[in-house]
Amino acid sequence: MHTGLLLEMAADGLAGQTAIGGAEDGLSYAALLSRARAAAARISASGVQNVAFIGENGPAFPIALFAAGLSGRAFAPLNYRLPDADLNRVLARTAPSLAIVDDAMMARLGAAAGVTAISRSAFLDSGAAEQTPEPIDPDIAILLFTSGTTGEPKAAILRHRHVAAYVISTVEFMSAGAEECALVSVPPYHIAGVSAVLTSVYAGRRLVQLPAFSPEGWIETARRERVTHAMVVPTMLGRILEALERDGGALPDLRALSYGGGRMPAPVIERALKRLPHVDFVNAYGLTETSSTISVLTAEDHRAALASADPAVRRRLGSVGRPLPTLELEIRTPDGAPAAPNTPGEIWVRGEQVSGEYVGRKAVREDGWFPTNDCGWLDEAGYLYVDGRLDDVIVRGGENISPGEVEDVLRQHPDVRDVAVIGLPDNEWGERVAAVVVGDADADALRAWTRARLRSTKAPEDIFFRDALPYNDTGKLLRRALKQELAGGG
Numbered sequence: 001m002h003t004g005l006l007l008e009m010a011a012d013g014l015a016g017q018t019a020i021g022g023a024e025d026g027l028s029y030a031a032l033l034s035r036a037r038a039a040a041a042r043i044s045a046s047g048v049q050n051v052a053f054i055g056e057n058g059p060a061f062p063i064a065l066f067a068a069g070l071s072g073r074a075f076a077p078l079n080y081r082l083p084d085a086d087l088n089r090v091l092a093r094t095a096p097s098l099a100i101v102d103d104a105m106m107a108r109l110g111a112a113a114g115v116t117a118i119s120r121s122a123f124l125d126s127g128a129a130e131q132t133p134e135p136i137d138p139d140i141a142i143l144l145f146t147s148g149t150t151g152e153p154k155a156a157i158l159r160h161r162h163v164a165a166y167v168i169s170t171v172e173f174m175s176a177g178a179e180e181c182a183l184v185s186v187p188p189y190h191i192a193g194v195s196a197v198l199t200s201v202y203a204g205r206r207l208v209q210l211p212a213f214s215p216e217g218w219i220e221t222a223r224r225e226r227v228t229h230a231m232v233v234p235t236m237l238g239r240i241l242e243a244l245e246r247d248g249g250a251l252p253d254l255r256a257l258s259y260g261g262g263r264m265p266a267p268v269i270e271r272a273l274k275r276l277p278h279v280d281f282v283n284a285y286g287l288t289e290t291s292s293t294i295s296v297l298t299a300e301d302h303r304a305a306l307a308s309a310d311p312a313v314r315r316r317l318g319s320v321g322r323p324l325p326t327l328e329l330e331i332r333t334p335d336g337a338p339a340a341p342n343t344p345g346e347i348w349v350r351g352e353q354v355s356g357e358y359v360g361r362k363a364v365r366e367d368g369w370f371p372t373n374d375c376g377w378l379d380e381a382g383y384l385y386v387d388g389r390l391d392d393v394i395v396r397g398g399e400n401i402s403p404g405e406v407e408d409v410l411r412q413h414p415d416v417r418d419v420a421v422i423g424l425p426d427n428e429w430g431e432r433v434a435a436v437v438v439g440d441a442d443a444d445a446l447r448a449w450t451r452a453r454l455r456s457t458k459a460p461e462d463i464f465f466r467d468a469l470p471y472n473d474t475g476k477l478l479r480r481a482l483k484q485e486l487a488g489g490g
Contacts, residue, residue, distance in 0.1 A: 001164040002138040003069030004040070006202050007033055013174055018206050020059050022225065023181070026206065027059060032066070039067035039123070043098055046116065050143065052094045053077040053188060054087070054109075055102035057209035060120045061188045062197045064100050069160070072138035076155075077189040078145065081473055084108045090145055090153060091115055093359075143359070144191060144288045155359040156288045165352035166291035167198050169326040176205035181253075182229040183222055185210040185236065190474050192231060192261065195292040205229065215243035219251070226253040231284075233261040233475025238268045241275055251276065256299070258282040262475040263388070263404055265411050265418075266317055273306050285320035285386060287372055289363070291353040294329065295384050297321030312379070318408060319383040327351035330369075331378055344377045344402065346390060375402065392479050394423030394431050401433060401458050403479070409453045410460075415441035420469050422483050424462060435460035436482055438469060462486075 015030040051068040068075035095114030142158040184196045200207040280299030286292045305316040323329040328350045331339040339345040356364030364370045376386040387402035394401040403421035418438040423431035443463040450459040470478040
């Protein structure tokens, strides 16, 4: 099964129902399929191998996504927030390709051999009359480029079988009610943005896309479109809650809100559960290389943890739940052995939706297991806790220290609004623990606070204060940027 077939199946059963956009003026499933087929025929005739997409959310994104699948070409949404030189370098790697580009971004592109650029408006204007694309056997569905924080971005490959396995195993076909509407505010070049389009169409749920996130814009759209389902990253949820508290309004139609893409501070999700008690909150953990979600903390888990007096149950609010039943997940120690419960190690995963492949390199093992490079642990009940990237673990005198564990403790201090913990070079210990704090706390008081709750070796030796921490546009904390800034003592 390929991505285009997901749309064809939905259009066959829901032809007149709105698929994308406003309830009154959006594209029906039949219209979306017609436009995707016309675009697919154009792509086929161009002779390109890939379809690049550079732009914000909007109807052109799902049309291009499904058109690429129908034409058997790989779809490569690119990070338009990259500096021009980096964006053009990544775009050149998609050649031979057709690049669909927001009109306002066309001027940013240079000449790249094998790349033909077309503006979003021209792409939409030319794709109204249905045509039959040239038949082709599709293979690669999606090419997603990593953030490239430690070098040139890697191009992760998701084949149609991986994407289809994820969609079919997590969503029931045509299961959504006619009144349901999903709001997408993550950018197209994030795996969550891609999977939101595919799963919403397969479920038969109307999809509304927010071109650029602001908490006020998100709330206004949710109210106007009577949004029932949404997905945000942790930083977005915090800002949405603050905006709701300022305007005093509600989100009466919202039923389910999933979050992921970064570590959720416990105070934020606890506030959300109390502020929006009618909403089912779901924490979804996944990776690009796994076609999206591999572990879920359900709505029932959230409510049980919030209501429980048992510390072991309460701490599950800080977990990412349990692995999907269609996957295998293990925690492995550095020697490759399975780790005991509550013992940290690297997260490994295996299943039909797992690719673990990049252009020019496979990271997945011959037996199907994929090492995620994420550090985490499982409790006795099988709940997964993610401590961050293995590269972020602080090694102090041979002791591995999880930044997330120290951050969780520091966030409990009433004068800490946000915090990042990193390792800095140390001549005696190899690395020392440092904290970058947003708040009005006293450094000595924070050290004492941490020592009272964790081993003294985990208390930050250096504490820096900032007005804000660096996050990327999908809500991930940029630890490496802080390490580079502070490694010289800044």
